[in-house]
Amino acid sequence: MQLPLRSLAVSFIFLLILTFALSAQFAQEVPPGAPILGFSPPHAAAEHQLESTFQSIPSPKKAREWHRTFTAEPHPAASERNNQLADFVADAWRKQGWEEVALRRYDVLHSRPRSISLEMTEPVHFTASLREDAYDVDPDTKNPTVSGSYFGYSASGDVTAEVVYAHSGNPEDYDVLRKNGVSVKGKIVLVRYSNPYSYRGFKALTAEREGAAALLVYSDPAEDGSAPGKVFPDGPWGPESHIQRGSITYDYIVPGDPTTPGWASVPGAKHIAPEEARSLPKIVALPLSWRDAKPLLENMSGPEAPKDWQGALPITYRFTGAVKVHVKVDMDTSMQPYTVVEARIRGSELPDEWVLLGNHRDAWVFGGVDPSSGTASMMELTRSLGELKQRGIRPRRTIVVCSWDGEEYALTGSTEWGEQFADDLKKKLVAYLNVDESVAGAATTAGPEGLSFSPAAVASLAPMLVEASKDVRAPSGKSLYEAWRGTAMRDSKASAPPLDSELVETRIGSGSDHTVFLNHLGRPVINLGFTGDYGVYHSMYDDHYWMAHIGDPAFEYHVALARIWGLVALRLANSDILPFDFGFNASALEKSLRELEQNNNVEQRRLSLKRLHARIAEFEKAGSLLRNAAARDLQAGSFSAEKVRRLNEQLLQVESNWLDPAGIPGRPWFQHLLYSSRYTYAHLEFPGLTEAVEKQDWKLAGEQAALLEKAVKKNAKLLRSSQSLWEKNKQ
Numbered sequence: 001m002q003l004p005l006r007s008l009a010v011s012f013i014f015l016l017i018l019t020f021a022l023s024a025q026f027a028q029e030v031p032p033g034a035p036i037l038g039f040s041p042p043h044a045a046a047e048h049q050l051e052s053t054f055q056s057i058p059s060p061k062k063a064r065e066w067h068r069t070f071t072a073e074p075h076p077a078a079s080e081r082n083n084q085l086a087d088f089v090a091d092a093w094r095k096q097g098w099e100e101v102a103l104r105r106y107d108v109l110h111s112r113p114r115s116i117s118l119e120m121t122e123p124v125h126f127t128a129s130l131r132e133d134a135y136d137v138d139p140d141t142k143n144p145t146v147s148g149s150y151f152g153y154s155a156s157g158d159v160t161a162e163v164v165y166a167h168s169g170n171p172e173d174y175d176v177l178r179k180n181g182v183s184v185k186g187k188i189v190l191v192r193y194s195n196p197y198s199y200r201g202f203k204a205l206t207a208e209r210e211g212a213a214a215l216l217v218y219s220d221p222a223e224d225g226s227a228p229g230k231v232f233p234d235g236p237w238g239p240e241s242h243i244q245r246g247s248i249t250y251d252y253i254v255p256g257d258p259t260t261p262g263w264a265s266v267p268g269a270k271h272i273a274p275e276e277a278r279s280l281p282k283i284v285a286l287p288l289s290w291r292d293a294k295p296l297l298e299n300m301s302g303p304e305a306p307k308d309w310q311g312a313l314p315i316t317y318r319f320t321g322a323v324k325v326h327v328k329v330d331m332d333t334s335m336q337p338y339t340v341v342e343a344r345i346r347g348s349e350l351p352d353e354w355v356l357l358g359n360h361r362d363a364w365v366f367g368g369v370d371p372s373s374g375t376a377s378m379m380e381l382t383r384s385l386g387e388l389k390q391r392g393i394r395p396r397r398t399i400v401v402c403s404w405d406g407e408e409y410a411l412t413g414s415t416e417w418g419e420q421f422a423d424d425l426k427k428k429l430v431a432y433l434n435v436d437e438s439v440a441g442a443a444t445t446a447g448p449e450g451l452s453f454s455p456a457a458v459a460s461l462a463p464m465l466v467e468a469s470k471d472v473r474a475p476s477g478k479s480l481y482e483a484w485r486g487t488a489m490r491d492s493k494a495s496a497p498p499l500d501s502e503l504v505e506t507r508i509g510s511g512s513d514h515t516v517f518l519n520h521l522g523r524p525v526i527n528l529g530f531t532g533d534y535g536v537y538h539s540m541y542d543d544h545y546w547m548a549h550i551g552d553p554a555f556e557y558h559v560a561l562a563r564i565w566g567l568v569a570l571r572l573a574n575s576d577i578l579p580f581d582f583g584f585n586a587s588a589l590e591k592s593l594r595e596l597e598q599n600n601n602v603e604q605r606r607l608s609l610k611r612l613h614a615r616i617a618e619f620e621k622a623g624s625l626l627r628n629a630a631a632r633d634l635q636a637g638s639f640s641a642e643k644v645r646r647l648n649e650q651l652l653q654v655e656s657n658w659l660d661p662a663g664i665p666g667r668p669w670f671q672h673l674l675y676s677s678r679y680t681y682a683h684l685e686f687p688g689l690t691e692a693v694e695k696q697d698w699k700l701a702g703e704q705a706a707l708l709e710k711a712v713k714k715n716a717k718l719l720r721s722s723q724s725l726w727e728k729n730k731q
């Protein structure tokens, strides 16, 4: 039996006449017969037509309007404005034609400032402003509801103590202090935001473990201020008073509401006492602008810190000496409601297979980049998909979209939603496509190649993402694929563009809403976004003015992102055979395993990974053979709907098989055997094995390697039996 001709192919004939002339300007030129991974030739042709209609809909003007709406007022989680925006999103989605629009409420242990102060008491008196300066050119900076400095989930407390400068506040920095005879016990540690980025919640845990009484984290101009380039409002970098707010929760141990670890905070749910919550910091902490940090640093009189600890302020950075400060943090930690907005377009043929799209709504202040650039792209995407539906074009599979809440606090909304609907998601979710910041860079300083397209994806979906990028046009006028190759070459200072197999970052850390879906539920994820010069992260200056004058004045990157996001969603939703490539997945695993061995000097006598290499080779062979056999038959049109249905079920099962319900050692919520994140949010492959090897715990490493062998073997076996089933029942 052949697959039935789909309604979308038929309806397109009308659309073709209607919109061809229009869409040709927006979409990349696509040869009509070009194949698409997972599509039979007639379905690929219909898909290309549908995609070109889709791509003609998003508009820079509308993206700018959405952006203005979402950034008009500060909208942190649990604020009145953010809750109003939840209703606004729900209304907009209803008007756009989305179905089953629902608001999901979670009652969460929240954290917001009641009163915060910092003063230097010795050797001179100084009161920190803890505020950011207003600029006349940008009236939003005069908004009286903008918060001062605070960290979400800081402990409350009143501390007066001597200050010690501890560079980036990483464990190795404290080793340097120890070598120099400096103890931080009972002291106030002053550290700086670091480059490469390390999550501030790791700096907090490290300071807590070192016995510090409080932690101050400031933005040194070396990292995101005047050293790299012009500062706001003349350029994309942070001015002297900019404050990087943020959360310091230990969500790398368990994300979401700290008082419901592993279950959803639906109204009436059981909550543990805050004292029992593993993800709540016990240390008092505060972020500072470099303007407020400078008097502390320049009044120190102790020994000079090493060269690589010196920042870009015109002073000598010292370890310690003479400076005493009084810091007072009083946080309101009452329960507050968070709202996730959810909507869907039901699939015409496979309504119980879901492709999920999501972006968070809450922002530290206005959220110009983080997250309202992503929100503007999302609203243009939902408008475009809604319009297709209004014209009678439904996806084959269901497309679900969510506006998350409280991402900035502990990835909270997505985590609670994922925990609430875990059973459904494990069965039905094909993939989650996350966009946090769609444009986190300045097109005005990016040069002729433009902003970098910097997506990350599970390896099994990397090839389909590369393929999709060929059919989207980048703001530079090239295809997104060509633009991507160009910026990747530029950014890595290479003399040639990377291979297609190297384009997608297949190592995925944490720090956004994909975490619950990948690490807890074992579902494949993709993160999309453009990046470039950006130094106002989580400050008041991350606003509409920044985006409209410096970041993406034409709003073309917002639209390009909506297009690639939509194309990937439509391909996953409409494909015959789900475009997972486990042959490629296996080669990425092999590469990660080699890296693990090289980085840690793993010797044979301590730990043999030979069997794991062999299992991965079997998985690669089985994955490649199945992929090739399925593609060949799809091209020839020799397949039945029932065969395809069974194959898709098995492909989804492969992704599920990477879950270990016991979780990784010490962090049971993180159940994926291949992916996790470090406490810094950095990516971490083979988490259980890697952490055991790094601790040189060879017994545990052996056990973790055996777990991996078992999972890889199970999946190789599953792929082999899928293939023999596929080959056997020809027609």
Ligand SMILES: [Zn+2]
Residues within 6 Å of the ligand: 360, 370, 371, 407, 436, 437
């Ligand atoms: Zn964000």
